[in-house]
Amino acid sequence: MKVEAEIVAVGNEILLGDILDTNSHWLCGQLTGMGIAVRRVCQVEDDPDVIAEVVRSALRRGVDIVITTGGLGPTMDDVTLEALAQALDRELYIHPVALEWVKEKYEELAAKGYVDSPSMTSTREKMARLPSGADPLRNEVGAAPAVLVECDGRIVVSLPGVPEELKDIFMRSVHPALAALTKGGTYLEWRATIDCGDESVLAPLLAAVNEEWPGVYIKSRARRFGPDVKFLVTLSAVGDERSRVESLLKSAWQDLQETLAKEGIGVLDITRG
Numbered sequence: 001m002k003v004e005a006e007i008v009a010v011g012n013e014i015l016l017g018d019i020l021d022t023n024s025h026w027l028c029g030q031l032t033g034m035g036i037a038v039r040r041v042c043q044v045e046d047d048p049d050v051i052a053e054v055v056r057s058a059l060r061r062g063v064d065i066v067i068t069t070g071g072l073g074p075t076m077d078d079v080t081l082e083a084l085a086q087a088l089d090r091e092l093y094i095h096p097v098a099l100e101w102v103k104e105k106y107e108e109l110a111a112k113g114y115v116d117s118p119s120m121t122s123t124r125e126k127m128a129r130l131p132s133g134a135d136p137l138r139n140e141v142g143a144a145p146a147v148l149v150e151c152d153g154r155i156v157v158s159l160p161g162v163p164e165e166l167k168d169i170f171m172r173s174v175h176p177a178l179a180a181l182t183k184g185g186t187y188l189e190w191r192a193t194i195d196c197g198d199e200s201v202l203a204p205l206l207a208a209v210n211e212e213w214p215g216v217y218i219k220s221r222a223r224r225f226g227p228d229v230k231f232l233v234t235l236s237a238v239g240d241e242r243s244r245v246e247s248l249l250k251s252a253w254q255d256l257q258e259t260l261a262k263e264g265i266g267v268l269d270i271t272r273g
Contacts, residue, residue, distance in 0.1 A: 002238070003182050005031050005065035006040040006058040010051055010080050011161055014043050014070075023069045023159075023166050030170065031065075034178060035187045035238045039063060046071060051083035055156065059087075064154050065178065070161030072144040074123040080158050081147060085131035088151055092129045098136035098145045099128035105143045137173040141165040148177060155181065188245045189236040190253060193268040194220070194260065196231055205259050206233065213252040215239075230268060 007028070009021045024041045031038050040058070044050050051068070058066045071080030085092045102124055110118035127144040130136060137146035137157075142165040147158040157174055159166045196202050202220050210218045221232045235252055239245040249272075257267060 003036045003065065003178075004039050004063045005036050005067065006061075006063050007038065007042075008051065008054050008058070008066065008068045009041070009043045009161075010046060010068055010070040011043075012046050012077070015045055021069075023161065023163055026163070026167065027067060027069070027170070030175070031178075033187055034175070035182050036065065036178065037238065046077040046079055048079040048083035048086060051080060052087040055084060055087035059151070059154065059156075064181065066154070066156045067174075068156075068158045069166060070159075072127065072146065072158060072160045074126055074144070078126075078144075081130060084134075084147070084149070084156065084158055088131055088149065088156070090131040090133060093132055094125065094128050095130040095134070095136055098130055099125065101136065101138055101145055102128050102143060105139075109143075137169050139165055139169060140172070141168050146173070148174070186240070186242040186245050187236065187238045188242070188249060188272075189234055190249055190270060190272045192233050192235075192253075192270040194231045194233050195266040195268055196260075199231065201263075202231055202233075202265070205263060205265075206256070209252060209256045209259055212255060213248070215248055216252040218252070218256070 007024050009024050013019045014021050021043060028038050028041065042054060044054055055066055055068065068080055068084070071078045082092065103120055106115060106120070106124060107118040109115045130147055131149060134147045134149040137148055139145050139160065142160055142162055144160050146160060146169045149156045155177065159169055194202065199220055206218045206220060210216065215237055217236045219234050235249055235256070237245050237248050239248070260267065
């Protein structure tokens with residue numbers, strides 16, 4: 001069974017062009033590598049109604065995983081958990097474990113002199129207010145816990161927007177949970193450099209092979225025109241067993257080589273991974 005995901009990047013600073021959303025790019029690579037198909041990535045403002053509707057829409061489309069990034073901190077515009085509770089029709093409450101983690105973090109920061117006081121203010125306490133039924137995920141790098149909620153067999157994860165925090169939590173806590181969901185799915189990608197500088201010539205050949213092997217995604221890439229341009233062509237596939245995915249790619253690749261050779265187009269190199 002193919003596992004599908006959508007990513008929602010939250011933050012006015014993204015939409016204003018103040019920062020680049022590298023989190024979504026990184027998550028796409030991680031999810032794809034696990035055999036999870038990312039169907040949509042969207043960027044939204046810090047508005048709980050907007051965030052809630054986007055999460056609800058993703059769930060209505062039937063995806064298995066929804067990941068939000070950003071909006072978990074102590075400021076008034078950190079509204080992702082409020083929106084998540086709204087989307088899932090659940091109440092917000094102070095989660096005792098999350099609250100203890102936030103307390104420990106500020107005690108640690110105060111001891112190092114990074115903050116003036118370890119006291120639990122209302123803004124700090126806000127980071128421990130989770131939707132009912134949600135599990136907090138410990139944030140070893142920052143202060144705000146991440147959140148994982150199971151909903152009718154699907155998973156919704158809210159991660160902080162700071163890349164270092166997001167990556168640490170994902171690898172330690174989210175990756176194992178999703179790996180259990182995918183049951184060890186395999187994603188493989190082969191990359192070849194093709195001795196052809198005209199994508200309009202290459203495109204119909206790739207399309208013909210893709211039609212014969214619909215389980216393989218074939219894509220050509222070039223950054224510019226020019227007589228010295230060589231195209232990178234990728235073939236990728238996902239499946240439950242590595243041996244089957246490798247066999248599928250091998251067959252499609254053989255077909256592609258033969259198709260290119262008939263048109264006098266050579267292959268300069270190939271990387272299998």
